[in-house]
Every structure is written in structure tokens, then in C-alpha cells.
Amino acid sequence: MSGIVRWGIIGAGGIARRRTIPALNLISNARVAAVMDKNGVTLSQLREEYGIENCYQEEEALLGDPEVDAVYIASPVKFHLEQARRVLDAGKHLLIEKPVALDAGEAEELLRYASGKELCTGVGMVMRFHGGHESIRKIVRDGLLGDIVSCRAQLTCWFPKMDGNWRQVKAIAGGGALTDMGIHCIDLMRYLLGDEVEKVCGMVDHKTFDYEVEDSVSAVLRMRKGADCFINANFNIPDEAAHCPLEIYGTKGSVLAYDTIGQDGEGDIFLTVSDSEKGYASSQVRSGTDGGRKLPYEQVNIYARQLEEFSACILEKRPARTTLADACQTMKVVDAIYRSSLEERTVYLD
Numbered sequence: 001m002s003g004i005v006r007w008g009i010i011g012a013g014g015i016a017r018r019r020t021i022p023a024l025n026l027i028s029n030a031r032v033a034a035v036m037d038k039n040g041v042t043l044s045q046l047r048e049e050y051g052i053e054n055c056y057q058e059e060e061a062l063l064g065d066p067e068v069d070a071v072y073i074a075s076p077v078k079f080h081l082e083q084a085r086r087v088l089d090a091g092k093h094l095l096i097e098k099p100v101a102l103d104a105g106e107a108e109e110l111l112r113y114a115s116g117k118e119l120c121t122g123v124g125m126v127m128r129f130h131g132g133h134e135s136i137r138k139i140v141r142d143g144l145l146g147d148i149v150s151c152r153a154q155l156t157c158w159f160p161k162m163d164g165n166w167r168q169v170k171a172i173a174g175g176g177a178l179t180d181m182g183i184h185c186i187d188l189m190r191y192l193l194g195d196e197v198e199k200v201c202g203m204v205d206h207k208t209f210d211y212e213v214e215d216s217v218s219a220v221l222r223m224r225k226g227a228d229c230f231i232n233a234n235f236n237i238p239d240e241a242a243h244c245p246l247e248i249y250g251t252k253g254s255v256l257a258y259d260t261i262g263q264d265g266e267g268d269i270f271l272t273v274s275d276s277e278k279g280y281a282s283s284q285v286r287s288g289t290d291g292g293r294k295l296p297y298e299q300v301n302i303y304a305r306q307l308e309e310f311s312a313c314i315l316e317k318r319p320a321r322t323t324l325a326d327a328c329q330t331m332k333v334v335d336a337i338y339r340s341s342l343e344e345r346t347v348y349l350d
């Protein structure tokens with residue numbers, strides 16, 4: 001392989017077309033070599049929009065293409081495990097969209113299948129690549145906020161019933177608001193805090209829409225170092241009403257972010273650090289209403305950064321930022337939240 005990774009894409013209609021293909025066209029160590037989609041109309045549009053010549057309707061054709069070094073899978077979730085296995089069988093590197101598979105069992109199956117193969121594998125947890133989230137991670141790791149005690153992450157959208165939409169069918173999507181959006185919040189908490197989930201309490205509901213999968217989920221994750229992380233994901237909040245807050249509170253300060261959990265790599269972040277060792281103040285005066293000091297950070301195209309880094313990992317033979325093992329951990333938390341809600345009890349992780 002030269003200094004450029006040649007990417008094949010399986011499932012090129014939605015996020016691939018909107019974000020991944022444009023992102024691959026922005027970076028210097030990768031390019032789109034071929035796309036595969038079941039929908040022939042989508043393929044014609046991609047050929048026209050991006051001048052992609054190698055457009056296939058069958059996986060075998062893309063996997064047999066010697067011009068493809070690595071494959072990005074963005075098909076409906078039900079197909080992920082089998083397609084990922086075939087990518088690895090074909091000797092191609094693999095970046096697979098979240099959720100990695102329908103459940104933790106499937107995720108572990110893929111992890112086992114990939115282990116021992118000399119291929120770079122990773123999962124598209126793109127929120128890790130937000131410049132602001134990287135700054136927050138450093139602040140937490142440097143101990144600026146003290147011991148982290150309480151956090152919140154929320155990701156929502158407005159997703160009404162649509163006949164034939166695979167995301168609303170449990171057997172194809174695996175789940176609803178939790179597997180589609182809450183998963184980003186769980187992964188982000190694990191990443192920012194550098195900690196793992198010890199136990200969860202979850203509530204999974206159908207509050208607004210009568211499709212098969214849940215439209216609402218709330219969960220508390222108790223982390224091993226003691227922080228409680230509140231996770232919310234909803235399909236029933238209007239986009240213009242949402243600010244997708246990310247809040248981290250420690251014994252010495254807080255970080256409050258709004259609109260950073262999303263696809264644009266934007267949003268505002270406010271940092272408050274308490275400057276002295278304080279005793280108890282009965283007046284409980286707050287630091288003001290300004291929400292803290294606005295934190296500058298590098299605004300980037302998060303999809304381009306993810307693909308550039310993953311391509312570099314392939315070229316330099318090093319592990320990806322979000323590995324299959326990571327995705328298994330996150331899927332175990334997802335499964336535990338479903339179980340907690342169903343059985344109305346706290347569920348412990350292994």
C-alpha cells in the first residue's frame with residue numbers, strides 16, 4: 001500500500017453519502033475507490049455526484065476489487081456482523097459504524113473473529129473526534145475538575161413514524177433511541193472519564209410514537225471510580241428545541257457543553273474551576289450566571305478527522321482510537337440498560 005488508503009464503502013446511502021464520502025475527499029491519506037449499495041438509484045446518484053466509477057450492487061464485487069484496501073460499513077445494523085466477517089475474510093481493514101452489531105453477543109463474536117488477524121479494525125464512534133471533547137478529556141485527565149462525581153450526556157432528535165424505515169424495526173436496528181443515539185453518550189462518558197461502567201439503572205420507554213423500538217431512554221451509569229453519569233436519548237424532542245448537553249461536575253469545578261454532541265463539530269463549552277480550598281458556605285453563592293469561562297477549542301470536521309486518523313492507523317500499523325473491544329464494552333452497557341428497564345432493577349456489568 002502506498003501512502004494512500006483506498007476505501008470501499010458498503011451501504012453508501014445515508015451517513016456515508018452525507019458525511020463519509022465528502023470527508024474522504026477532504027483528506028490526503030485516503031480516497032474513495034469503490035462503493036456498494038443495494039439501491040441502484042443511489043449508486044447512479046453517487047456516480048454522478050462524486051464521479052465514483054466502481055459502483056457495485058453486490059458485496060462480493062466490492063470485496064473482490066483489488067483496488068480496495070479498507071472497507072467502511074454503514075448499512076442497516078442487522079447486516080453488520082456478516083458483512084464485517086466477509087470484509088475480514090477478504091483481507092481488508094475494517095471501520096464499521098455504530099452500533100457495531102445488534103447486541104453485545106454479536107459484538108463479541110466479531111471481536112473474536114477479528115482477533116489474530118493482521119488487520120486494522122475500528123468502530124465509528126465519531127464524537128471522540130470533536131475538538132472540544134478532546135479538550136474536555138484532557139481537562140478531566142489533568143485533574144482540573146478534581147474527582148468527577150456527576151455527569152450528564154444527552155443526544156436527541158425528532159423521529160416520527162415512517163413506514164418502511166429500518167431504524168423503527170427492532171430486528172433490523174437492534175433497538176431505538178438507545179442503540180442509535182444513547183450509544184454515543186455512553187461511549188463518550190467512557191472516553192472522557194477514562195473509566196468503565198460498574199452498574200446501571202435504566203428506563204426504556206415508548207412515550208410518543210407507536211413504532212417497535214423505544215423513543216426514549218434515561219439511564220444512570222455508576223462508573224468504577226464513583227462518578228454517576230446520567231444518559232438521555234430521545235427520538236421525540238424537536239431538533240430546534242434540543243441542545244444536547246454534556247455536563248461534567250467534579251469536586252473542583254465543572255465543564256458544561258451545549259450542541260457539541262452532534263455531527264457538526266461545533267457547540268459551546270464553558271469551564272468553571274474553583275480556585276481555592278473552600279469550607280462550607282451556608283449562603284451557597286453560585287459563581288455567577290455566565291456559566292463559566294468559554295473554552296476555546298479546535299473546530300474540525302469530525303468525520304474527516306476520524307477517517308484521517310484511521311487511515312494513518314492502517315498505514316502505520318497501530319490500533320484505532322475506538323477498537324472492537326471498546327465497542328463490545330459499550331454494547332454490554334446498552335444490553336444492561338435494556339435488562340435493567342425490563343427487570344426494574346440495578347444491573348451489574350462483568
Ligand SMILES: NC(=O)c1ccc[n+]([C@@H]2O[C@H](COP(=O)([O-])OP(=O)(O)OC[C@H]3O[C@@H](n4cnc5c(N)ncnc54)[C@H](O)[C@@H]3O)[C@@H](O)[C@H]2O)c1
Nearest residue numbers: 011012013014015016037038039074075076079097098099
Ligand atoms: N456516526 C454517525 O454519525 C452516524 C450517523 C448516522 C448513521 N450512522 C450509522 O450508519 C449506519 C447506516 O445508517 P444510515 O443513517 O446511513 O442509514 P440509511 O438507511 O440512510 O442508509 C443505509 C444504506 O444502506 C443500504 N443498504 C440496505 N441494505 C444493505 C445491504 N444489505 N448491504 C449494503 N447496503 C445496504 C441502503 O440502500 C442505504 O443506502 C447505521 O449503523 C447507523 O447507526 C452513524
